[in-house]
Amino acid sequence: MTVFFIGAGPGDPDLITVKGAKLVERCPVVLYTGSLVPAEVVARAREDALVLSSEAMDLDEIVDVCRKAHIAGQDVARVQTGDLSIYSSLAETTRRLDALEIDWQVIPGVSSFQASAAALGQELTLPEVCQTIILSRASGRTPVPDKENLKSLAQHEATLCLFLSISLIRKVVRELKDVYSGDWPIAVVEKASHPQQRIIRGTLDTITEKVEAAGIKATAMIIVSKVLNHSDFNDSKLYDNTFSHGFRRARVVVEKEAS
Numbered sequence: 216m217t218v219f220f221i222g223a224g225p226g227d228p229d230l231i232t233v234k235g236a237k238l239v240e241r242c243p244v245v246l247y248t249g250s251l252v253p254a255e256v257v258a259r260a261r262e263d264a265l266v267l268s269s270e271a272m273d274l275d276e277i278v279d280v281c282r283k284a285h286i287a288g289q290d291v292a293r294v295q296t297g298d299l300s301i302y303s304s305l306a307e308t309t310r311r312l313d314a315l316e317i318d319w320q321v322i323p324g325v326s327s328f329q330a331s332a333a334a335l336g337q338e339l340t341l342p343e344v345c346q347t348i349i350l351s352r353a354s355g356r357t358p359v360p361d362k363e364n365l366k367s368l369a370q371h372e373a374t375l376c377l378f379l380s381i382s383l384i385r386k387v388v389r390e391l392k393d394v395y396s397g398d399w400p401i402a403v404v405e406k407a408s409h410p411q412q413r414i415i416r417g418t419l420d421t422i423t424e425k426v427e428a429a430g431i432k433a434t435a436m437i438i439v440s441k442v443l444n445h446s447d448f449n450d451s452k453l454y455d456n457t458f459s460h461g462f463r464r465a466r467v468v469v470e471k472e473a474s
Contacts, residue, residue: 218281218291218317220305222298222324223247227408228255230330235322239292244284246277247294251434256294274304278311285317298326301350302378328376330407331436334414337402339374341442342449347373353380353387369394374440381405381435384426388419391439395419400443405435416443 219238224230231239236259239245245260249268260266269277277293284291299305299321312319328350332339339348349368352359357379368375369391380387381403391399397420405413415425419439426435 216285216288216290216318218284218293218312218319219322220299220303220309220319221292221294221322222303222326223252223256223294223296224325225297225327225330225408226251226253226406226412227330228253230325230408231256232322232324235294235324238290238322239294241290242292243289244280244291245294246280246291248296251296252294260292274307274311277308278315281312281317282315285315296324296327298324301326301328302352327378327407327436328438331376331402331404331438334404334407334412335402335438335443337438337443339376339438339440339442341445344445345372345374345440345442347371349373349375350378351375352378353383353390355380355383355386365390366393369439372441374438374442377437377439380437381426382432384423384437387437388423392419395439399439400441401437401439402443403431403435403437405429405431407436 219242221231221235221238223235239257240259240261243261243264245257245264245266246269247257247266248270250270257266267280281291281293295303297303300323305321309319340346349371351363351365351368353365365387377387398418401417401419401422403415403422403426405411405415413429413431415422415429415431417425
């Protein structure tokens, strides 16, 4: 018996992996995050499966479902939104399962930061402009370690993707403007990959008013990055015909400048 933690993706039912979908179809117990995972994802469960929503459950109740399935020798598809490696409660649940000696595995999924980048049509890293992505959140009801405050993270000028922070947009902007100028680009993607998806682009000076006017209060990704309005950058070496690597020899010889 195994509990399979399955990343269902950011919202579009088709963005679950083939492996994850097959497990939902096969497992006799399906436990899904009903407040976020679309019903279409678990509609593929077999007719005799026990399908339960965990939106009103606490951790003890979730673990108890897994414990009872373990006793019955039934695999569990634990279906959660996005990818399990980010803000998913994976660690606290598997710690309990380990104590009960219940086997578990993780099936990765598409994260909302990736779906948001896709919605924007945006590569989050650009050659010689930005090569780092920071995934974080603003400190609110759930605190953030002091050394991970937004002002500190902003010092890197990396692409900053903020989860679970749209309700704190005023705080986010205030802290980032301690480091960045008011014209620093920012985008908000609400419900990335959902039919209700909305995109708002702006700057640190304008984004708060735009977000509040749109009434966006939850389920939105904030992306802060100079790549959002940067089109003047060098091509990467990946397909550069003057660059050799293990799979391709350079096709154009660049003459070295005389010393």
